[in-house]
Amino acid sequence: MFPAIESLAMTFPTLLADKNVDFWFPTQGSSFAEEVDWVYDLILYISLAFFVPMMAFMVWCLFKYIKARGTKAESQLSHHTTLELTWSIGPSVLLVWMFVQGSISFLDMRTPPEGSYDIGLQAFKWGWTMDYGNGTFHPELHIVKDEPTKLSMRSTDVIHSVFIPAFRAKKDVVPGRYNYMWFKPTVASEKISDEELAKLKKQSEGTSWDYDKHQVTPEGYTFFDLYCAEYCGTNHSEMQTAVVVHETQADLDAWIKANSSRGDVSMEEWGALLYARRGCSGCHSVDGSKLVGPSFKDLFGSQHGLTTGENQVVDENYVRESILAPKAKVVAGYQPVMPSYKGQLSDDDIASIIAYLKSISESAPTPSAEAEPEEESAE
Ligand code: HEC
Ligand SMILES: [Cu+2]
Structure with a gap:
């Protein structure tokens, strides 16, 4: 196979x-x-x-049957x-x-069995978003041991392919249609101790989490690899995520709950998390370099042209519109390839992203009426 x-x-x-x-x-x-x-x-x-x-x-x-050089070949028609x-x-x-x-x-x-646990999967250039229902999205795939699990998969751009070597499961994800795959995981992930995790966290302070190096997720679970197995462009090789298998449904439910909303994390931090988790980082840098989309560094409060020739100030409303209806106003010099996050990011999520954008922009104005009355960290 x-x-x-x-x-x-x-x-x-x-x-x-x-x-x-x-x-x-x-x-x-x-x-x-x-x-x-x-x-x-x-x-x-x-x-x-x-x-x-x-x-x-x-x-x-x-x-x-070796023969001396020059020996005449015989015919053997039998x-x-x-x-x-x-x-x-x-x-x-x-x-x-x-x-x-x-x-x-x-x-x-x-053939997925009747009554499989259904998780939505969205593939995009270059990452994955799993949909756990009730507005909970995460790039990692979290499932339950011995529970038949079905992925309902779609792509926002080109053909990708979900490949989980440990499950011996692979299926293409094609734009414009739903594809399905299923599997029954039989080996649960383990969780490392809090002390060990704290040590790893300390090591990787200030950088993004290195799954390969640590061999556990940022929450301390061991995991299986999930790759994209269909060449899909520049960062195809980075299109990987972790599959975590929980021991029981209750464990998974607790994990989903913990990841469903901001909790007591600050808006700015939550915005940074969403930036990393929801695929923005695949197209928008935060160091000023131009990727598929414009960099987020010093974006908020700046001005630039649109494809229509009009001038646009990057304020709260514009950012909100860019996230929910990216094609409404397209930045001059870019392709309209950003997927809409309508129905995928809550108001609080979007406000958090705005707070994050402000925190990495020199020219961010003082908080406007729409922003949360949260203390602005002017760094
Ligand atoms: C597939 C690549 C892609 C992904 C993923 C993506 N974007 Fe974009 N984004 C773009 C491109 C390309 C543009 C510029 C063209 C346009 O305006 O649509 C853009 C424009 C924007 C703009 C307007 C920027 C400006 O200079 O005016 C904002 C704000 C934005 N994106 C936010 C986000 C956020 C937040 C996320 C994640 C939740 C995200 N984008 C995910 C490609 C992407
Ligand atoms: Cu891909």
């Missing part, structure tokens, strides 16, 4: 370093894994059983019906067997 081959190719360089990888394949993390690996092994060993003796025989013939039937029918039977075995697993993977 393709997932197995690709997972091997992808994990090979990190094979020895990664504790999630057995000798040959990633951990068997879902109910599909055993089946897929079995079919893979079946095909591999049948191929080896033919390849090795054939090559050995060929090399043996090379030496056995025919052996039994031999020819054997080498045609034998392999055909084996091929059909491989096909049937592969199809059985394939059909199983195609």
